[in-house]
Amino acid sequence: MSKRKEKKAQVEKPYKKKLIKRRKPNRSIGGDIALYVFLALAAFVMAFPIIFAVNAALKPLDELFKFPPTIFAQHPTFDNFTDLFVTMGKSWVTFSRYLFNTVFITFVGTFGHLIVASMAAFVLAKYDFPGGQGFFKVVTISMMFTGWATAIPNYIILNKLGWIDTYWAIIIPAFASPMGLFLMKQFMEGLPTSLIEAAKIDGANEWKVFSGIVMPNVKPAWMTLIIFSVQALWNNKASTFIYSEERKTLVYALQQVQSGGIARTGQGMAVLVVVMIVPILIFVFSESQILETMASSGLKD
């Protein structure tokens, strides 16, 4: 060992972590072990159906009906997926069209929601103007009932607008989702006001402050809005608003495959995987940002 390295090791020694960290106060070892065991069991129960579904999608047909069932596929294949694409490829409306419908609805709906909700959240969080607080209160109350309670009048309104059987029937109402505005506003309140004031003194107008200063600083909140919006739109069957087959969404088409009975079991499992993979992947990659946003999600009195 050279002299230099020795010296370095000596210097670093005081900073070395202790092997056994000082335990947090008020924690017993027995309690910790119980906690790990309990959480492991609970996690297994929660994950089991999903693991089972993924594996069932990978099983060849003879394995699917084997009893007792195996949890993990013994000879994983992608047959079910290729079968699914063959089935869908030659259907009346092609698979790519369904996919396009869903991707279009999800993308446009999410993008519009992000812009529209952020604009409103910006002024609600950072400016004091008459009616602002009242409006926000109404938005908070509207989170207290589901979309189902307003589904019928929505249908009547969309019908009057002539949007039934178009993409807009799904996209435009998604712009105004109260959840997105709520989370965005709560997160923006954490931004220092001095940042905005400094930009204003430098001569930026409101739009520039919004697009140049505020939006780049609330990126974690973007991800949160995106995951909630994608989750809602990607899984939207749209069966009540869209009647033409060529405008139906992917989930709706896939459910038809799923309802095909025993012969389609394998493909049905493949459908489950195709539908769930997108929201879960987005969540996995943006988890820390979403949690950062949710930290300010509390309802204040």
Add this chain to the structure above:
Amino acid sequence: MKEFFHKYWALRKHNARVAWKKAKRSKMCYAFLAPYAILFAMFFIFPVVASIFFSFTYYNILEPPRFMGLQNYISLILEDDIFLTSIKNTLLIAVITGPIGYIASFLFAWLINELPRWVRSVAVIIFYAPTIAGNCYVIFSIFFRGDTYGYVNALLMDIGIIDTPILWLINPTYMLPICMLVILWMSLGTGFLSFVAGLQGVDRSQFEAGYMDGVKNRWQELWYITLPNMKPMLLFGAVMSITQAFGVCDVTMALCGYPSTDYAARTIVTHLFDYGYSRFEMGYACAIATVLFLMMILCNKAIQSLLRRVGT
């Protein structure tokens, strides 16, 4: 007295003038708010008003609405047995899955919070995944299939508890419990995320201060320090789980069919679908929607005033 009113009016007038001036100066704010406000009013506020209005009429979209007073509500409560079943089912589901799901969300978030960082993020994904996994709950219809190929049936027959397969999803006795099971599996939703995030934000020094002041174990720590700090998140989580619990329809429709045997798994929302989208009796459907709306708002208000007392 007269003078008092006079003064009061002067004050109100003054206030209104100040507000108007402020509003005039903050035109930009309204411009920013306008796109959202218009869409929100159109698809969230106006529908509530319209729903209440149409609930007093007979309306089937083709003909203009015909006013008929309280007739919809009267037939809803007095004549429609299925609606009463659906209310019973919805309340049963809400009362059982709502609180359990809510408490489980908090419990798991709290326990997860004790884990080291990377285990925590994996655990959050595992617990949250069922909520965002689309229609993954359909897998339960394979577990609970009515013939001998259904895994639960096969398992129970192997052990020897039953000797004939049980029609889990067709027999009205078993439908609701199974739906509740599936709903509970999916109940760690937005509220859960909020709890996880909120728990990480609790100030560490408070725990140490509590230790000095004689907090002895993790339960005391939970009640005296964590819960009071988490109050805003608890309120938010409650809103989320109540909204979810009353809006149940996808799971029951996918598992038990639509309509289900004997209407045993019918919820208010499926009843609404039936009258709204299948029979196009919009007036009647709006009456159902109004009842649902009132139930949800009242329940939310009640739970919120209850939760405000936590930890005080």
